[in-house]
Amino acid sequence: MASPTLLKEKPPKPTSPTLTALGSGKLRVTWAVPSAAPPVEATQVQLTDVGTGKKWLIDLTGALVSSGRTSFAPSRTEVNIHGVQDCVEYAAEICCRNAEGFGEYSMSSDSVANIDAKGQIGGMQLVIHEGASTDVPVMVPQGDGKMKVRWTLPEEAKQTIVKRHGVKTWPRLIWLRRVGNQNWYLCTGGAIAAPASETLATGLEEGIEYEISTLHAFSSAMGCNSGKSLEAAPKMETIGNIIKDFPVRLPALPGDVLISGNLPTEVVDQLAPHCKGWLYVNPESDPHFMGETIKSKGSSLKVVPFKPSKDLAPAVIDQLVSAVQDLPRPLMIQCTSANRAGIVLLLWMAKTRGYSKGCVEQLVADLQLDTVRPEALQWLQQQLPSLTPAAPGGPLVPERTEIRQLFDEESSTLTYLVSCCETNEAVLIDPVLEQKDRDLHILKDLGLTLRFVLNTHCHADHITSGGAIRQRLPVQTVISEASGAKADRHLQHGEIIEEARATPGHTDGCMTFVLKTRNATFAFTGDTLLIRGCGRTDFQQGNARLLYENVHAQIFSLPGDTVVCPGHDYKDRCVSTVEEERRFNPRLTKSKEEFVQIMDNLKLPNPKKIDVAVPGNMMCGVQDDPYDPLAICKDCDQTEAMFLVHRFTRDNHLCFGQK
Numbered sequence: 128m129a130s131p132t133l134l135k136e137k138p139p140k141p142t143s144p145t146l147t148a149l150g151s152g153k154l155r156v157t158w159a160v161p162s163a164a165p166p167v168e169a170t171q172v173q174l175t176d177v178g179t180g181k182k183w184l185i186d187l188t189g190a191l192v193s194s195g196r197t198s199f200a201p202s203r204t205e206v207n208i209h210g211v212q213d214c215v216e217y218a219a220e221i222c223c224r225n226a227e228g229f230g231e232y233s234m235s236s237d238s239v240a241n242i243d244a245k246g247q248i249g250g251m252q253l254v255i256h257e258g259a260s261t262d263v264p265v266m267v268p269q270g271d272g273k274m275k276v277r278w279t280l281p282e283e284a285k286q287t288i289v290k291r292h293g294v295k296t297w298p299r300l301i302w303l304r305r306v307g308n309q310n311w312y313l314c315t316g317g318a319i320a321a322p323a324s325e326t327l328a329t330g331l332e333e334g335i336e337y338e339i340s341t342l343h344a345f346s347s348a349m350g351c352n353s354g355k356s357l358e359a360a361p362k363m364e365t366i367g368n369i370i371k372d373f374p375v376r377l378p379a380l381p382g383d384v385l386i387s388g389n390l391p392t393e394v395v396d397q398l399a400p401h402c403k404g405w406l407y408v409n410p411e412s413d414p415h416f417m418g419e420t421i422k423s424k425g426s427s428l429k430v431v432p433f434k435p436s437k438d439l440a441p442a443v444i445d446q447l448v449s450a451v452q453d454l455p456r457p458l459m460i461q462c463t464s465a466n467r468a469g470i471v472l473l474l475w476m477a478k479t480r481g482y483s484k485g486c487v488e489q490l491v492a493d494l495q496l497d498t499v500r501p502e503a504l505q506w507l508q509q510q511l512p513s514l515t516p517a518a519p520g521g522p523l524v525p526e527r528t529e530i531r532q533l534f535d536e537e538s539s540t541l542t543y544l545v546s547c548c549e550t551n552e553a554v555l556i557d558p559v560l561e562q563k564d565r566d567l568h569i570l571k572d573l574g575l576t577l578r579f580v581l582n583t584h585c586h587a588d589h590i591t592s593g594g595a596i597r598q599r600l601p602v603q604t605v606i607s608e609a610s611g612a613k614a615d616r617h618l619q620h621g622e623i624i625e626e627a628r629a630t631p632g633h634t635d636g637c638m639t640f641v642l643k644t645r646n647a648t649f650a651f652t653g654d655t656l657l658i659r660g661c662g663r664t665d666f667q668q669g670n671a672r673l674l675y676e677n678v679h680a681q682i683f684s685l686p687g688d689t690v691v692c693p694g695h696d697y698k699d700r701c702v703s704t705v706e707e708e709r710r711f712n713p714r715l716t717k718s719k720e721e722f723v724q725i726m727d728n729l730k731l732p733n734p735k736k737i738d739v740a741v742p743g744n745m746m747c748g749v750q751d752d753p754y755d756p757l758a759i760c761k762d763c764d765q766t767e768a769m770f771l772v773h774r775f776t777r778d779n780h781l782c783f784g785q786k
């Protein structure tokens with residue numbers, strides 16, 4: 128009998144890479160290395176300018192090159208690229224090499240661009256400009272990467288006034304794309320609160336042709352940011368005309384989700400080609416249902432009849448959430464009067480982000496969901512948890528057990544239990560002394576071994592339970608070096624692969640911990656960034672300017688769908704997203720000088736426990752000599768504190784401690 132031979136092949140195509148815009152000149156590519164026999168020895172990353180087709184390899188420093196050190200170790204799954212042009216769309220492809228040679232390149236990633244030269248994250252900026260004309264706007268190049276966009280302003284446009292963020296605006300969206308690009312991007316600028324007929328687009332490339340698209344006349348723009356790219360955004364001028372007189376609501380980020388009530392056939396006829404997905408939440412027997420028309424236009428249609436009632440089967444909620452999650456974008460959610468469609472949109476946002484009741488109220492107000500009725504909203508709130516200390520675990524991302532949010536009512540502190548479902552090891556972020564027993568019980572109930580207690584900063588309103596816990600368990604306490612506080616491990620900015628970000632301002636030692644899991648990215652912002660607020664800056668080396676700069680540079684630069692996990696909330700809200708805070712934070716959306724004014728005039732009373740909390744936390748709650756197990760990560764030769772975050776980033780999965 129012939130002896131079996133080992134199959135030897137070049138590596139298969141890696142699964143599609145993901146490209147993320149990181150702000151001016153920077154992109155990040157992540158990928159997965161396929162299993163191969165013989166095993167993969169190296170990976171190569173290729174970047175393409177989608178408009179011109181020009182290709183580069185990426186070297187080990189993240190530079191665009193045509194040759195050089197371009198082989199990444201097989202353990203690498205991401206690289207930050209620098210030196211790319213803003214407003215230019217790029218796509219990435221990956222190929223792997225083993226002993227048999229190079230395999231084929233992967234499929235291209237989705238194309239991505241940084242939309243302006245000021246470091247804004249690609250495509251995530253909402254701009255509303257005044258006007259309601261159907262004219263074709265004029266583009267007037269200004270040199271230096273700038274282009275004036277002009278339009279005429281008909282008299283009736285002045286009647287179309289919308290109140291957004293407490294400011295009257297005359298809605299008009301100006302979209303720009305480089306000829307050859309697939310995606311439309313909003314022009315940079317701010318909401319124009321007075322009649323105007325031009326705006327200035329910046330950060331463009333000289334000698335490159337751009338085209339323009341406009342949207343006008345919707346009575347109340349709203350929606351959500353899913354952090355998805357704007358790919359396949361509908362032709363704005365066309366949709367603008369179609370929806371003018373109908374109950375269609377466009378999201379703040381087109382290309383994503385629209386909601387609507389009943390529409391006449393001719394409107395569905397025109398709208399359906401622009402919507403790749405269509406979720407209908409009335410029964411198919413509804414006389415207004417236009418399933419055949421929708422399908423005939425190539426839209427992917429799903430029907431999930433939905434009426435908010437206390438008897439609604441949980442399976443229907445699951446079906447609705449999955450439908451919104453999975454249907455292609457742009458997605459239309461349609462009911463009779465855009466009430467239930469709005470509720471479905473909110474339900475999806477709440478369930479996929481783990482919002483509590485209070486978050487939803489905030490969002491409805493911010494997004495001006497004017498078609499959603501109070502009784503329907505009440506039903507939605509009944510489906511969501513509130514922040515109560517009695518809850519065994521918090522509401523955050525309930526379907527993903529890796530992160531639990533816990534609440535201390537007395538100090539309104541949000542503590543996070545982050546655990547690994549494989550090793551059953553855990554870290555606690557910002558735990559409160561008075562909740563030590565609750566936290567130890569949860570750890571015991573869940574069979575978790577606590578390894579680290581992380582503090583985002585030296586708190587002034589409560590004492591960390593780190594010191595007390597480490598007297599009971601072999602854990603290490605961790606805080607920033609800059610805090611000056613005593614701890615087993617000290618962190619410095621950038622020390623641990625971009626994940627511990629120094630964000631001084633509330634205190635000089637504040638850090639934001641960024642954690643990428645398989646499902647989402649989380650930013651534990653401590654008191655630096657709160658939901659629609661931020662930490663005070665009037666004691667403990669507080670500095671409003673620094674806080675403003677750090678939130679913008681270190682937190683607002685994260686992808687828009689990053690879940691913001693703050694250290695406190697005083698209004699029963701639990702989480703937010705980077706994009707929501709970029710758009711709706713009443714303090715941090717202001718100019719730096721206005722922000723400083725606001726912070727200088729908060730006139731808050733001192734936290735009740737400041738006199739005991741600060742000295743206690745300077746000891747990190749530690750009363751005796753630091754515990755010092757010199758555990759070393761077998762993979763990376765770093766100490767455990769380094770290992771912790773090393774594993775967060777490399778595997779997108781929490782896993783630490785000795786195996």
Ligand SMILES: N[C@@H](CCC(=O)N[C@@H](CSS)C(=O)NCC(=O)O)C(=O)O
Pocket residue numbers: 538586587588654660661662663664695731732733734735736
């Ligand atoms: N009333 C609380 C303290 C409330 C407070 O000052 N919170 C701080 C974070 S804890 S130091 C803060 O920065 N608030 C910002 C804001 O805008 O409210 C107590 O007595 O403990």
